[in-house]
Amino acid sequence: MSENNISIPEIKFTKLFINGEFVDAVSGKTFETIDPRNEEVIAQVAEGDKEDVDLAVQAAREAFDHGKWPRMTGFERGRIMMKFADLIDQNIEELAAIDAMDGGKLFSWLKSNDIPTVANFLRYYAGAADKIHGEMLKMSKQYQAYTLQEPIGVVGLIIPWNVPSTMFFIKVAPALAAGCTIIVKPAEQTPLSALCYAHLAKLAGIPDGVLNVVTGFGRTVGAAISSHMDVDKVSFTGSTEVGRLIMKAAAESNLKPVSLELGGKAPLLIFNDVDVDNAVDLALLANFYNKGEICVAGSRVYVQEEIYDKFVEKAAEKAKTWVPGDPFDPNARVGPQVDKRQFDKILSYIEHGKKEGATLLVGGKRFGDKGYFIEPTIFADAKEDMLIVKEEIFGPVMSLMKFKTVEEAIEKANKTCYGLAAGIVTKDLNLANRVSRSVRAGIIWINCYFAFDMDCPFGGYKMSGFGRDLGLHSLKKYLQVKSVVTPLHDSPWL
Amino acid sequence: MAGESNGSAENVIKIPKIKFTKLFINGEFVDSVSGKTFETIDPRTGEVIARVAQGDKEDVELAVKAAREAFDHGRWPRMPGSERGRIMMKLADLIDENIEELAALDTIDAGKLFSMGKAMDIPGVSGLLRYFAGAADKIHGQTLKMANEYQAYTLLEPIGVVGHITPWNFPSTIFFLKVAPALTAGCTMIVKPAEQTPLSALYYAHLAKLAGIPDGVLNVVTGFGHTAGAAISSHMDVDKISFTGSTEVGRLIMQAAATSNLKAVSLELGGKSPLVIFDDADVDTAVHLALLGILYNKGEICVAGSRVYVQEGIYDEFVKKVAERAKTWTVGDPFDPQILQGPQVDKTQFDKILSYIEHGKKEGATLLTGGKRHGEKGYYIEPTIFTDAKEGMKIVDEEIFGPVMSLMKFKTVEEAIERANNTRYGLAAGIVTKDLNLANRVSRSIRAGTIWINCYFAFDPDCPFGGYKMSGFGRDLGFQGLHKYLQVKSVVTPLHNSPWL
Numbered sequence: 001m002s003e004n005n006i007s008i009p010e011i012k013f014t015k016l017f018i019n020g021e022f023v024d025a026v027s028g029k030t031f032e033t034i035d036p037r038n039e040e041v042i043a044q045v046a047e048g049d050k051e052d053v054d055l056a057v058q059a060a061r062e063a064f065d066h067g068k069w070p071r072m073t074g075f076e077r078g079r080i081m082m083k084f085a086d087l088i089d090q091n092i093e094e095l096a097a098i099d100a101m102d103g104g105k106l107f108s109w110l111k112s113n114d115i116p117t118v119a120n121f122l123r124y125y126a127g128a129a130d131k132i133h134g135e136m137l138k139m140s141k142q143y144q145a146y147t148l149q150e151p152i153g154v155v156g157l158i159i160p161w162n163v164p165s166t167m168f169f170i171k172v173a174p175a176l177a178a179g180c181t182i183i184v185k186p187a188e189q190t191p192l193s194a195l196c197y198a199h200l201a202k203l204a205g206i207p208d209g210v211l212n213v214v215t216g217f218g219r220t221v222g223a224a225i226s227s228h229m230d231v232d233k234v235s236f237t238g239s240t241e242v243g244r245l246i247m248k249a250a251a252e253s254n255l256k257p258v259s260l261e262l263g264g265k266a267p268l269l270i271f272n273d274v275d276v277d278n279a280v281d282l283a284l285l286a287n288f289y290n291k292g293e294i295c296v297a298g299s300r301v302y303v304q305e306e307i308y309d310k311f312v313e314k315a316a317e318k319a320k321t322w323v324p325g326d327p328f329d330p331n332a333r334v335g336p337q338v339d340k341r342q343f344d345k346i347l348s349y350i351e352h353g354k355k356e357g358a359t360l361l362v363g364g365k366r367f368g369d370k371g372y373f374i375e376p377t378i379f380a381d382a383k384e385d386m387l388i389v390k391e392e393i394f395g396p397v398m399s400l401m402k403f404k405t406v407e408e409a410i411e412k413a414n415k416t417c418y419g420l421a422a423g424i425v426t427k428d429l430n431l432a433n434r435v436s437r438s439v440r441a442g443i444i445w446i447n448c449y450f451a452f453d454m455d456c457p458f459g460g461y462k463m464s465g466f467g468r469d470l471g472l473h474s475l476k477k478y479l480q481v482k483s484v485v486t487p488l489h490d491s492p493w494l
Numbered sequence: 495m496a497g498e499s500n501g502s503a504e505n506v507i508k509i510p511k512i513k514f515t516k517l518f519i520n521g522e523f524v525d526s527v528s529g530k531t532f533e534t535i536d537p538r539t540g541e542v543i544a545r546v547a548q549g550d551k552e553d554v555e556l557a558v559k560a561a562r563e564a565f566d567h568g569r570w571p572r573m574p575g576s577e578r579g580r581i582m583m584k585l586a587d588l589i590d591e592n593i594e595e596l597a598a599l600d601t602i603d604a605g606k607l608f609s610m611g612k613a614m615d616i617p618g619v620s621g622l623l624r625y626f627a628g629a630a631d632k633i634h635g636q637t638l639k640m641a642n643e644y645q646a647y648t649l650l651e652p653i654g655v656v657g658h659i660t661p662w663n664f665p666s667t668i669f670f671l672k673v674a675p676a677l678t679a680g681c682t683m684i685v686k687p688a689e690q691t692p693l694s695a696l697y698y699a700h701l702a703k704l705a706g707i708p709d710g711v712l713n714v715v716t717g718f719g720h721t722a723g724a725a726i727s728s729h730m731d732v733d734k735i736s737f738t739g740s741t742e743v744g745r746l747i748m749q750a751a752a753t754s755n756l757k758a759v760s761l762e763l764g765g766k767s768p769l770v771i772f773d774d775a776d777v778d779t780a781v782h783l784a785l786l787g788i789l790y791n792k793g794e795i796c797v798a799g800s801r802v803y804v805q806e807g808i809y810d811e812f813v814k815k816v817a818e819r820a821k822t823w824t825v826g827d828p829f830d831p832q833i834l835q836g837p838q839v840d841k842t843q844f845d846k847i848l849s850y851i852e853h854g855k856k857e858g859a860t861l862l863t864g865g866k867r868h869g870e871k872g873y874y875i876e877p878t879i880f881t882d883a884k885e886g887m888k889i890v891d892e893e894i895f896g897p898v899m900s901l902m903k904f905k906t907v908e909e910a911i912e913r914a915n916n917t918r919y920g921l922a923a924g925i926v927t928k929d930l931n932l933a934n935r936v937s938r939s940i941r942a943g944t945i946w947i948n949c950y951f952a953f954d955p956d957c958p959f960g961g962y963k964m965s966g967f968g969r970d971l972g973f974q975g976l977h978k979y980l981q982v983k984s985v986v987t988p989l990h991n992s993p994w995l
Contacts, residue, residue, distance in 0.1 A: 120641070137972065139954045140621065147958055147974075148938070232963070240756070247752035251745045254918065255761065257967035262756070417755065436985045437649070446987040453640045456984050457648055462733070466758040468982050471638065473648075481969050483957050484937045486947040 009097045011043040016052055016215060017198035019059035020208025026051040031216070033191055036104040036336040036343075037326055037371045045191045048216035053183065053224035056212040060154045060181040061230050063209030070151050070179035074130035081126035081176055084204035085119040091200065092116065095193055099164055100327045102190045104336040104372065105290060107328045110165075118169040124454040125177040128472060132178070132479065142494065145485040151179035152257075152480045153232030156225035158218070158246070159194075160238045161187035161338050162293040162394075168194055170469045171235050172211065178478035183212045183231070185222050187238075189338050191215040218242060227253040235477055237261040237295075240463060259467025259477050261295065261459055263392040264420030267413035268298035268449070269435060271406075271426040272306040278447075279303075279425045280314045283398065286423060286449045288322045288376045291334050292396035293342070295464075296421035298449060300389060301400050302409055308402045312380050315400065316361050322376040322396075324367040334396060336372040343372035346395030353379045353388040358399065384415060392418070406431065410438045419461030423449050442468070510598045512544040517553055517716060518699035520560035521709025527552040532717070534692055537605040537837040537844075538827055538872045546692045549717035554684065554725035557713040561655045561682040562731050564710030571652050571680035575630035582627035582677055585705035586620040592701065593617065596694055600665055601828045603691040605837040605873070606791060608829045611666075619670040622971075625955035626674040629976060633679070643989045650980040652680035653758070654733035657726035659719070659747070660695070661739045662688035662839050663794040663895075669695055671970045672736050673712065679979035684713045684732070686723050688739075690839050692716040719743060728754040736978055738762040738796075741964060760968025760978050762796070762960055764893040765921030768914035769799035769950070770936065772907075772927040773807035779948075780804075780926045781815045784899065787924060787950045789823055789877050792835050793897040794843070796965075797922035799950060801890060802901045803910055809903045813881060816901070817863050823877045825868045837873040838896060844873035847896030854880045854889040859900070885916055893919070907932065911939045920962030924950050943969070 014030075015022040023046075030044040048056075064070055069077065088095065096110035105114070134147040155175050159167040164186060175182050186194035198213045214221050222242070226234055226249035233256055236246050243260040250256045268286050270279045286298030303311045325332025337343045350364055363377030374396055382389050382399035389399045403409045413422060422441040426432055436444040442459045445451050452458065452470065459468040467477055488494075515531075516523040524547075531545040549557075565571055570578065589596065597611030606615070635648040658672040665687060676683050687695035699714045715722050723743070727735055727750035734757055737747050744761040751757045769787050771780045787799030804812045828836030838844045851865055864878030875897055883890050883900035890900045904910045914923060923942040927933055937945040943960045946952050953959065958974035960966060968978055989995075 137954070137956045139956055140625075141952075141954065143949070143952055143954065145952075145954065145957050147972075150938075243756060244752045247756065248749050251748035251752065255741070255744060255748065255763070255964050255966065260756065432987070437651075442982065443984045443986065446985065448644070448986060448988050451642075451644055451646075451986045451988070453638070453642065453644065453646065453986070455638045455640055456644075456646050456986060457982050458984065459982070461981055461983075463756050465756065471648075471984075473982060480962055481943065481958050481960070481974055482937075482962075483944045483959065484947065485944065485949060485952045485954075485957060486933070487949050487952070 008101065009094045011192060013192070013195035013199055014043050015046045016048050017195060017213040018052065018056045019212065020202055025049065031188065033102060033189070034339060035101050036338055039371060042101055043192070045215050048214035049220045050224040052214050052216070053221055053228065056183045056214050057154060057228050057230050059209035060183055060212055063207060064153050064181040067209060068207050069181060069210045074132060074177070077177060077179065078126035078129040080205045081122050081129070081173070084201055084206065085122035085126065087200045087204055088115065088119040088122070095165065095196060098192045098196060099190070102192045103161060103164055103338055104327055106332065106335055108330050114163065114165055118165050121169040121173045121454055125173040128475065129177040132475060142488045142491065143485050144488045145483060148482045148484060149479040150482050152478055153180060154230060155180045155182050155478060156228070156231045156234040157182060157184045158222050158225065158234065158236045158238065159184065159186055161189035162290065164190040165193050167237055168197055174474045175478045176206070178475055180478045181210045183214060183225060185214055185216065185225055188215070188217050222246070223249060226250055229254045231256055233257050233478065235259045235467070239263060243465065260465035261467070261469060262463065262465040264295045264297070264418045264460070264464050265300060265390070265392050265416050266296050266298045266421040266423065266441065267300045267302060267439065268423035269409045269413055269425065270301065270303045270307070270311065271428070271431060272304040273427050274307070274425045276307055276310050276314055280311060280318050282423065282425060282449050283315065284318055284322060287398040288334055288396045289450060291337055293338060293394055296443070296450065298423050299393060299397065299399060301398055302403045302412060303400065305402050305404055312361065312400065315378055319362045319376050319378055324373045324375060334376055337374060337395060338372070340372060342394065343374065346374055346393055346397065349388055349391070349393045349395070350377055350397060353382070353386065353397070356386040356388065358382040358386060358388060361400070384412065406435065410435060413439045417463040420464035421445065509602055510595045512693060514696035514700055515544050516547045516696070517549050518696060518714040519553065519557045520713065521703055526550065532689060534603060534690070535840060536602050537839055540841070540872060543602055544693070546716050549715035550721045551725040553715050553717070554722055554729065557684045557715050558655060558729050558731050560710035561684055561713055564708060565654050565682040568710060569708050570682060570711045575633060575678070578678060578680065579627040579630035581706045582623050582630070582674065585702055585707065586623040586627065588701045588705055589616065589620040589623070596666060596697060599694045599697060600691070601836070603693045604662055604665060604839050605828055607833065607836055609831050615664065615666055619666050622670045622674050622955050626678040629973065630678040633976065633980070643992065643995065644986050645989045646984060646986040649983045649985060651983050653979055653981045654681060655731060656681045656683040656979060657729070657732045657735045658683055658685045659723050659726065659735065659737045659739065660685060660687050662690035663791060665691040665694050668738050669698060675975045676979045677707070677712070679976055681979045682711045684715055684726055686715050686717065686726055689716070689718050724750060727751055730755045732757055734758045734979065736760045736968070740764060744966065761966035762968070762970065763964065763966040765796045765798070765919045765961070765965050766801060766891070766893050766917050767797050767799050767922040767924070767942065768801045768803060768940070769924040770910045770914055770926070771802065771804045771808070771812070772929070772932060773805040774928050775808065775926040777808050777811050777815055781812060781819050783924065783926060783950050784816060785819055785823060788899040789835055789897050790951060792838055794839060794895055797944070797951065799924050800894060800899060802899055803904045803913060804901065806903050806905055813862065813901065816879060820863045820877045820879055825874050825876060835877065835897060838875060839873070841873060843895065844875065847875055847894055847898065850889055850892070850894045850896070851878055851898060854887065854898070857887040857889065859883040859887060859889060862901070885913065891917070907936065911936060914940045918964040921965035922946065
């Protein structure tokens with residue numbers, strides 16, 4: 001394991017960002033954010049609670065009901081968002097280093113991938129801000145009618161710790177474009193980059209009160225946002241159990257609409273006709289990317305029987321190239337899990353896998369003796385009723401299974417309460433079409449994996465949630481449809 | 495004094511024979527598993543029309559099983575959209591052939607005007623079916639513009655098994671508001687009609703089978719909300735719930751959905767819609783709209799314009815004219831073609847409305863007209879108007895769901911907008927003005943899902959309808975209405991050697 005501590009940036013922002021100012025929590029409390037490489041405290045961050053949420057909502061409410069932001073043209077909002085994107089580009093290394101430390105994510109990938117991508121999310125939605133169209137309708141009587149797509153108002157965005165920057169902007173960018181005002185509650189495990197973005201937002205010219213960030217815990221800050229009578233909408237990405245709490249809180253308070261992006265147990269279906277090396281590479285990527293801490297991880301790998309043995313052999317071999325190590329070390333490919341809780345949970349699932357009788361192919365234990373590093377782990381000959389196959393592990397643990405026919409593959413792929421993503425590896429056109437339509441999941445990757453894109457809607461089927469992020473679809477989450485109807489007289493056409 | 499008819503009991507000549515009183519599950523009319531039945535009451539007399547099968551959890555299980563099978567393995571989603579459309583057109587034709595009988599059913603079940611049912615509601619539902627039938631083969635996903643070398647597109651897939659929970663105020667209209675787009679999308683469904691008005695839903699089930707809707711696609715489970723409705727909302731195999739009804743029940747449904755399988759939910763709830771009338775309005779037109787806005791369907795409509803704000807320049811003339819016109823609004827047997835207002839749907843609503851009227855009197859509003867029961871049998875209430883009403887009074891803040899108008903005066907457009915928005919609801923609003931700028935400004939400023947300018951209740955199959963704020967979320971009607979029953983799936987494949995990106 002590398003000793004590469006040289007890129008630690010100074011932590012500049014640790015307070016709540018409300019109405020354009022960095023402020024302490026009303027209670028004065030703070031909480032620790034931990035470095036998963038060495039289990040040490042990075043910084044003390046302000047711990048928001050209900051009173052802080054009230055202040056943030058008040059600021060956002062005022063900014064929406066009377067402020068400049070929704071009253072600007074979409075074009076002008078877009079200009080400011082473009083400036084925001086430029087400021088992010090000017091600070092890529094620092095932002096990447098913060099997420100690397102806070103979340104155990106690979107510094108090199110953050111620098112070349114995650115952070116530049118969030119700037120591009122901002123640019124994508126900046127470009128959409130002046131292209132939000134309602135429709136003129138075709139009434140069956142003499143009426144002129146049209147729909148307006150209006151900003152829904154004050155939105156609460158509750159984001160997870162696995163891809164903190166990406167998730168921040170997946171939600172913030174379309175909400176800004178729509179003309180909404182926002183309270184973000186970042187995950188308590190990874191609060192730091194969100195506060196940096198708040199600072200840059202102000203520099204970019206986002207007016208006070210439009211973007212507020214309240215760091216703290218789910219059961220205090222998150223709960224306060226979900227049940228606030230003056231929040232018009234909540235968008236959440238995270239665990240299924242918390243999704244339930246949020247939806248219930250919304251129902252009990254002001255019946256605010258919710259969008260939820262929850263867990264997954266995505267199947268990766270690999271058919272006989274593929275290049276086995278490519279298939280193995282995809283399967284390893286699908287399971288070990290971001291140390292398995294990704295909702296769409298292809299954790300159930302089904303390989304058709306003719307190539308199964310060859311696949312198993314190559315997977316065991318190539319898994320060795322997924323080297324755990326310090327996220328600042330350019331040679332490391334698997335950083336530490338985000339915190340002790342996740343670390344313990346994953347190791348516990350691995351023990352279950354061993355006890356349940358799956359064959360441990362590679363990995364299966366902690367890596368090193370400090371920090372939350374786990375060896376990339378593959379179980380072969382796994383079965384549908386094993387815990388490791390049924391439940392979302394959220395770590396670098398692959399379950400490998402064999403199948404015979406396409407019908408069997410489809411049935412097994414769908415045999416889950418989740419439905420977030422699925423992968424299909426085949427060269428056959430008909431197989432691709434049939435299986436992509438038959439697997440009930442919100443995104444189907446054919447001969448690729450994690451192929452996210454700004455223009456491509458993303459979200460769950462079944463208990464993986466509802467609502468879509470990314471693409472123009474996600475703007476809908478932050479807009480409301482208003483119909484306006486007026487009688488028509490003497491129109492030369494209908 | 496409100497116009498009199500010759501009372502309730504006489505005009506019972508048009509009662510149709512009640513042919514369908516059992517649950518409709520998997521293409522068959524069946525008793526409930528428990529054998530229990532419940533009464534459905536005629537609000538003209540308070541008497542029992544018929545006993546209807548009372549569905550509960552076990553019946554919902556059977557219905558969901560049938561719908562699940564029909565979706566996962568049956569023909570309906572596997573037909574092309576145009577074929578689904580053909581069958582829906584046939585159902586529309588069958589409805590047209592039975593307009594009188596269907597209208598009569600809703601009249602005796604809900605106290606709705608027979609003439610309106612015949613001329614508007616029932617033809618309206620066949621119109622809805624035809625609109626959505628025509629959309630079935632025009633549901634488009636998109637090909638996307640990826641930032642890397644990928645081919646990607648979205649598919650709009652039917653969401654699966656849908657639960658529709660419908661209210662009693664427009665039993666036929668709301669049945670098809672939900673069922674038609676869900677059928678178009680290729681979904682299968684369980685409908686739980688309101689216990690006050692189960693009859694027409696069962697008739698439609700019969701016609702659906704005649705039209706060729708395959709068994710299991712459309713199931714109807716009559717019964718109560720706390721049993722059948724709750725079972726549907728918390729069922730692990732129902733993929734989506736669409737509900738129209740009260741705010742309190744909407745909460746229960748959303749909570750049940752969250753606690754069970756996190757099924758997607760759409761809610762269309764209550765309202766307390768403002769009708770804002772400016773000085774430049776023609777007073778006679780405005781009076782007509784205001785009365786229509788609160789008295790149509792005996793005030794039992796979520797978008798009723800129950801808060802009427804009149805600008806001070808025309809206020810006195812308005813008050814005089816509205817009091818006069820209200821007196822001509824005849825109340826009586828809904829089969830009588832001279833009658834404009836039938837009975838409230840049941841005793842619960844009747845008592846609740848009278849209680850609100852008493853509150854209005856106690857809270858110090860001025861009773862302009864009406865204010866009490868009409869006649870001594872059945873649930874008839876006089877058209878009632880309060881003036882000098884204020885925000886803070888129950889009659890102004892809460893949804894009454896009856897023929898009770900609160901009339902208030904305003905000075906400036908800013909005041910009108912502020913008062914219009916001073917509510918947790920946001921379902922609809924009306925604006926009466928000839929001025930273009932006022933119309934544009936106020937329509938954008940009032941936070942409600944539908945804004946009617948110089949008209950009211952201007953619904954249309956192509957015009958999305960639904961709530962802002964605590965009036966709910968999700969839209970019925972129009973292509974927006976289809977989206978409730980579709981899911982977006984993205985499909986992504988790497989591209990090689992594409993001559994353009």
